[in-house]
Amino acid sequence: MRSAAANGVGANPVSPTGLDLVRLRDWLNHEVPGLVAGELSASLIEGGKSNLTYVLTDGIHEWIVRRPPLGTIMATAHDMRREYTIADALRATDVPVANMIAYCGDKEVLGADFYLMERVEGVPFRYAEEIMPLGAPRTRAIATELVGTLAKLHRVDPSDVGLGGFGRPEGFLGRQVKRWKTQLDASFTRDLPGAEELYDKLAAAVPSRSYSGIVHGDFRMDNVLMGADDLPAAVIDWEMATLGDPLLDLALMLTYQRRARIVAARESTDPATYDVTLAPGYPSAEEIMGLYEAQSGCTLDGFGFYLGLACFKLAGISEGVRFRHINRQTVGAGFEDSGRTVPLLLGLGLDSLKEYK
Template sequence: MSEGDAPGFDAAAFRRWYDEQRPGELAGPVRAEVIAGGRSNLTYVVTDGARELVVRRPPLGHVQATAHDMRREYTAMAALADSDVPVPFVRAHCTDDDVLGAPFYVMDRVDGVAYRSRAQLEEVGADDTAALAHGMVEVLARLHSVVPDEVGLGDFGRPAGFLERQVRRWGKQLEGSATRPLPDAETLLARLAGSVPDDGEPGVVHGDYRLDNLLCVAGDPHPVKAVVDWEMATLGDPLTDVALLLVYDGLAQTPGGAAIADAPAAPGYPDRETQLATYETAGGRPLGDLSFHLGLAYLKIAVILEGIHHRFLAGQTVGEGFDRIGEAVEPLLASGLDATAGRGGGGGSFTT
């Protein structure tokens, strides 16, 4: 690699391309540094010594473009730039693989922290932790208040049949990643397939909304500075974001789940009822019965963790905590059955 390059990033090629897109913005030679990468999208900080930009591209050796959709991320953030949802300012999008070997986009760097762990939140204290989580839920409510047509996202997805497709999608994902018999998964899938709610008013769905996909400044009156990682964004039922956030937050109390998300175990982090009340007060969608949505969220995360467990058993994933992730799958599926008991027959339902 030449000076200024990074894995998957040719500094000279990028500079030539960027100068054509936004002439005069960069003053000198650029250099790049990877700040996040691996199986997810690669993220670089790129600087000319005076300005800092962020570049996102798919991982090296990626196969499925739809799994790492740069256009989707760019489109979502560009559309939301003038909304009440804080997003980084996006500057350019490249579809030419000849520049960096894959599509990518460029955005401004946002000062803020992605809080991923209990230890990080313990450093800021209980009061600021509560404020961060409050801000997180308020921003989600603002996202769900966006009218897609008004921001140019009217054709961003296929909202009709969204929930039914989600059930099928995660069932197929499980078929390809299961490492053992999971009878509760079969029961949960059947229950969800038989109780899909009618399509409601479509909205913008982030698809992976949680604290570590936000850039925040603790102690600030408006702590959420940017929502990032929009690769799963679409149009559909926004309550899937709410349910997924609740289930992510419960991982800290699930065997093996703390390796994925233990931030919600920090002092000051609000409980589920407080978060739902915040969402409604902030003008989020009417919640009503979340039984189906919670069941779907439990299924989705269980399938994701079973896939990680599958890769761990195959020696494809290394790192602390991966040896226990498989323990969380069956408790999550059992929780999904509990959540859907009201819809699937027997027991109550989760309502607000």
Template sequence: MVEFRLGALRRWLDANVDGGAGELSVTPIAGGRSNPTYEVTDGRSFWVLRRPPFGHVLPSAHDMGREFRVQAALRDSGVPVPRLVGLCLDESIVGAPFYVMDRLDGITLRGRDDAARLTPVQRARLADRMVDTLVRLHEVDPGAIGLAGWGRPDGYLERQLRRWSDQWTASRTRPRPQVDTLLRRLTQTLPRDRHPGIVHGDFKLDNMLLDRADPARVLGVLDWEMSTLGDTLSDLGILCSFWDEAGELPNPISAGATALDGFPGRWYVVERYGAARGIDITDLDWYLVFADFKIAVILEGIHARHLQGHTSGARFEGLDAVVDALLDRALARAADSSVAGLRS
């Protein structure tokens, strides 16, 4: 585990929280594979600290300042986010820039076993509230909350495809022929950007913090490390990539969490989203295929850092096979698409 300079961290908290902080203890929060996250407490108050991953980090990735800024801007927007304590760019305290937020006392559904603890009625209500939360985010006017110029919506999808292609090249641990095929098909069918707004970048079930008493209520949306301004339909693609259905190959990360009774089908999610925004969503194939590819690239980067010895633990084992499974599923989705250019 990273060596925290607890005295320096306490002095930083003293300057940023009302009443100061007592003697601190720090505990890693399980579940995350990307940005290391920790619970910090003095026995009276509880906070969450996030920092970039260890080892080689690709350019523009894991920017703590961006992650902090978007949550601070959204605080009074109706999108549920934790209260931010502060951003620290002094790398001497934890070895990297970091930020701290209040800990919300809620639960996270990491996979199928966690989701199985909800009743079918709770699962159905949670699905509706997740979609409504995503709609609320996408309907926020960035300029009205100080995020004008924070990103460039025009050309977003083209830049995304180029970025994740470059990151694959920088992170790959071995050649995979699926990648060349997917990139060729995605490039030749690139849609024009539609419906610009704030993009979360990783909107899915296990990035929701839920009320313990009412697990259908979203207390906070977490993990904003990939957020920017862009085509908001890309978030819907990510959500649908992780939205498993009974009888089909699940996303290897979510592993069937939303295939349980009560969760509606993927196209219910799409239709509810489209109706709430008053937009026509006739074809999400490109966004779904791209979402699987993007997730595979992210996991390849984590796998590469694991091979370099920068991470340890069971949750980092077997990622090589998960990357292959996602790339294969992306190719299968492309082959079944109504878009001719995705099929060949």
């Protein structure tokens, strides 16, 4: 789904790690006859820290293949059927998604389940220097569309698109607190001061009532492909999607932004080489919250809890990636610093619980 050009992807006749082209071709010929015209080649798209994403081509057409990482801490965090099902269901809505082509649950083919989808042209802005040439007004407009897309997703009634049984909204927030504690425990390699305290405070503060809707699970600028018209072409990376409280999506998006600003300030990092949220024109957290409230119909009462939970979740994700890297279960470059900001996130989570009560 990510633009191959934007990620330095090129064709490679040798099967990339995790993708057996011979077996894949045999499976495609059986499941989608006539789809593949020529010899297959594929390249891994660098940048992702979780599921593996490849550009697949037969020399004429291009597709995207998604499969889990080579090693996992929690299998439920890498559910390919989940990704495929929700993206396929959302095609009937105004939320932009890629067309799903085929899902494979037979782990004998690639060693894990996987799916194939169309390749959507677009740019997943990750770093400020990638969007800064567009100028501050366009950056602001793109970020505003990003928030609008999140609000569109959260306005979708799951039952209207066949997702009524996709998850269990009841008790979602409490399960999230326990889930990310389990993730941290399962990926233990070092002591993390503040982890137990944050967990205890979150567990004691779970709201008794919450919103219910479709949760993307990792919504941010570089998980949305922006088209040449500066409008979202496709929301990608649905690996953690479920039904639950959509405010956690907003909180996680803002946590990425908060972390970026803290790290850039502490390390005197050149904003241009760091997170896209540091680019001139990108809205502040308060502006984003206002935009979201106006378009989603949700109020942000008690939002401090969600921010604290988002910090805990991102800490769990980051520590899991670090664990896989240490155990040589990652593919590609860019994992060396995985987990570096986990202590920061735990402290930020404790501070966030005091906000927006």
